[in-house]
Amino acid sequence: MRKYGILGAALCLAAGVAGCSGDDAAAPPANPFPPLNAANTTYFDVTDEAGRWFDTRATIAGTNSLAVVPPGQKIRFLQTRSFNGPSRVESFHTVTSLIFPGASTASERIDQPTANKDDHEVTLNTPGLYVFVCKVHPYMLAGVIVDDPANPELEMGETLHLVGVTDPANAATAFPSNSNLALRLLRAFFVVTSPSNWKDYTKVGIPFKPIYPAVPVRLTGGAVVPDLNAALQATFDGDVIPAQKSPTIKGVGEVWVDTQYEETVSKGAAKPSTITVIDVAGANAWKMKRKIALPAQQMNNGHNMWSSHDQKQIYQTEWHGKSLYSIDSATGALLKEIVIGEDPAHVMTRVDTEQVHVTLNGEDAVVEFDKAASGEISINPTRPGGQGRILMQGPGEPQSQPHAHWMGHDGKTMATPNSNSNDSTFFNFITNLIFKKPATGPLPIAAAMNPNSTKYYVSNYLGHSISVIRMSDGVKIKDINLLQNYNPVSGAVGGNGAIGGLPIQTPVSPDGKFVITGNTLTGTITIIDAVTDTLVKSLTCDPGCHGVNFGAKEGGGYYAYVTSKFSNRLIVLDYDPNNDGNVADAVIAGWVVLDDSAAPAPTDDTITGNRGMGGQGVLPVPNVYNGWVQKLPKSFCDQLSPEQRNPIGAPVITCPS
Numbered sequence: 001m002r003k004y005g006i007l008g009a010a011l012c013l014a015a016g017v018a019g020c021s022g023d024d025a026a027a028p029p030a031n032p033f034p035p036l037n038a039a040n041t042t043y044f045d046v047t048d049e050a051g052r053w054f055d056t057r058a059t060i061a062g063t064n065s066l067a068v069v070p071p072g073q074k075i076r077f078l079q080t081r082s083f084n085g086p087s088r089v090e091s092f093h094t095v096t097s098l099i100f101p102g103a104s105t106a107s108e109r110i111d112q113p114t115a116n117k118d119d120h121e122v123t124l125n126t127p128g129l130y131v132f133v134c135k136v137h138p139y140m141l142a143g144v145i146v147d148d149p150a151n152p153e154l155e156m157g158e159t160l161h162l163v164g165v166t167d168p169a170n171a172a173t174a175f176p177s178n179s180n181l182a183l184r185l186l187r188a189f190f191v192v193t194s195p196s197n198w199k200d201y202t203k204v205g206i207p208f209k210p211i212y213p214a215v216p217v218r219l220t221g222g223a224v225v226p227d228l229n230a231a232l233q234a235t236f237d238g239d240v241i242p243a244q245k246s247p248t249i250k251g252v253g254e255v256w257v258d259t260q261y262e263e264t265v266s267k268g269a270a271k272p273s274t275i276t277v278i279d280v281a282g283a284n285a286w287k288m289k290r291k292i293a294l295p296a297q298q299m300n301n302g303h304n305m306w307s308s309h310d311q312k313q314i315y316q317t318e319w320h321g322k323s324l325y326s327i328d329s330a331t332g333a334l335l336k337e338i339v340i341g342e343d344p345a346h347v348m349t350r351v352d353t354e355q356v357h358v359t360l361n362g363e364d365a366v367v368e369f370d371k372a373a374s375g376e377i378s379i380n381p382t383r384p385g386g387q388g389r390i391l392m393q394g395p396g397e398p399q400s401q402p403h404a405h406w407m408g409h410d411g412k413t414m415a416t417p418n419s420n421s422n423d424s425t426f427f428n429f430i431t432n433l434i435f436k437k438p439a440t441g442p443l444p445i446a447a448a449m450n451p452n453s454t455k456y457y458v459s460n461y462l463g464h465s466i467s468v469i470r471m472s473d474g475v476k477i478k479d480i481n482l483l484q485n486y487n488p489v490s491g492a493v494g495g496n497g498a499i500g501g502l503p504i505q506t507p508v509s510p511d512g513k514f515v516i517t518g519n520t521l522t523g524t525i526t527i528i529d530a531v532t533d534t535l536v537k538s539l540t541c542d543p544g545c546h547g548v549n550f551g552a553k554e555g556g557g558y559y560a561y562v563t564s565k566f567s568n569r570l571i572v573l574d575y576d577p578n579n580d581g582n583v584a585d586a587v588i589a590g591w592v593v594l595d596d597s598a599a600p601a602p603t604d605d606t607i608t609g610n611r612g613m614g615g616q617g618v619l620p621v622p623n624v625y626n627g628w629v630q631k632l633p634k635s636f637c638d639q640l641s642p643e644q645r646n647p648i649g650a651p652v653i654t655c656p657s
């Protein structure tokens, strides 16, 4: 049968049948981890490997993260060991139900109160599509289709729940499985979990067509899509990959990008990530300068960066590990590794003290570092417990799991988005206390303050919205729905045409005029007017659109630099070319392809796979946000316009001599 011919590997695995092909078939006798084969059980290995975060060890249309099972199957997620060997995971994760059939029951869902390294299981009975996510690293997806043996087609379910959008307790809120939203989510699953489906900007002139399973699927009302691959490709794909385009106007300095999924020989697939450094000024503008993998430290999924105020050090987090790294910005050499805890996600400096703050996304705290006169950073020993930790929740409150925090322009405040508790911790460094903890939306993932610290914004990944918090009293004044113009059933986009889903980084422009957000579901960049707090525009980005930060444009104004997880290009967005405060003329001025195989950049390791892929943290050097820009040394200050040196207008800054 066609259905089982293509999906045979997964079914074979699910049933634990002897003689099934695959790399699990020939375990040596001395293996202390004999392959697992409990009856009616399907196993996912949890890993830190790009695209194969939940690994069935069998491939369906390019993905290793989908299993097709009969009703009654137990699904086990392995972290303490793998299917046929030791644990394949270094960091903490959750296994959390994200999508499930409208007809499913509460017993068919799982979640955990804290991030962990334990095994988890759930038994699925109701036919249809189930997707599981890690709340710490929400690109980690596992799909299970519970197939109804009564029908020849693969069963998607009559309707589907999506956490954050529908009410799992109310089946009437689930959306039809033949809706545009369901098809978008299906497409996203097969792009996210299949590295061969990532958008490769070296394949110039070739249409971008991800591969999906070419099987018949059964949707709402028994409607049959005879070929899922053909249907998804016709609906969403086919744009031709363009050649690299360098922006005409140069930037200032460099842009550092965490190419988090790029694999190197010394770290292998288990611990991906490089940092890609790009010149954006001078004779080498828009060319790659360096790749940094930190092979000796085994950097595992380096995620986000910030610079010291003299711009001599780059601080780098390790999201699937435990360390913060300090790197010499001039040479790319490691200065210091500091082990701090589970899943360090984002890093920023405090303007007034130059202390460094790093979120522990797999835990409940922000770690504080002091900077010595020598430049060396070390954990502040005076915080309670001696580990530099500032707790982001009160006693008895749920574990916060803070992700991308932001710091005030004057160093007095910090705001974290707490991905586990669906709120934001607004911390005051003067009182040394949590000032407020406003509720946000589902799975808040990134925060950003405006340049005079009167408002901050929090992107809600599963809420498809941006919360606006007033900083005078810590009250949420608005949620901006990024799907307000979108009809989830028909897919029609009305209103001003702007659309964003699964939003991530959301910084405010240094002059305070706009909030620019990378949206991973829709593959769009959304722009919010930061005066009216309304969604005014969106532009096409890449699959997994993720990181945004602002850098100085030569001669005045700013570029927004934008990264995407499932492509290998850095987008240079000129959001206001004539600097008139209106983004009607916003344009993608150009981009840089992050695969350096045509002209290898100097590196500390050999690149072996996922070339240039996984764009997440993005850091323009020099740092031109209000508060930080005034701290720049003369060499950088001299390259900025008077407006850039003081982005919200007050006194004219004279560069230090």
Ligand SMILES: [Cu+2]
Residues within 6 Å of the ligand: 092, 093, 094, 134, 135, 136, 137, 138, 140
């Ligand atoms: Cu995770």
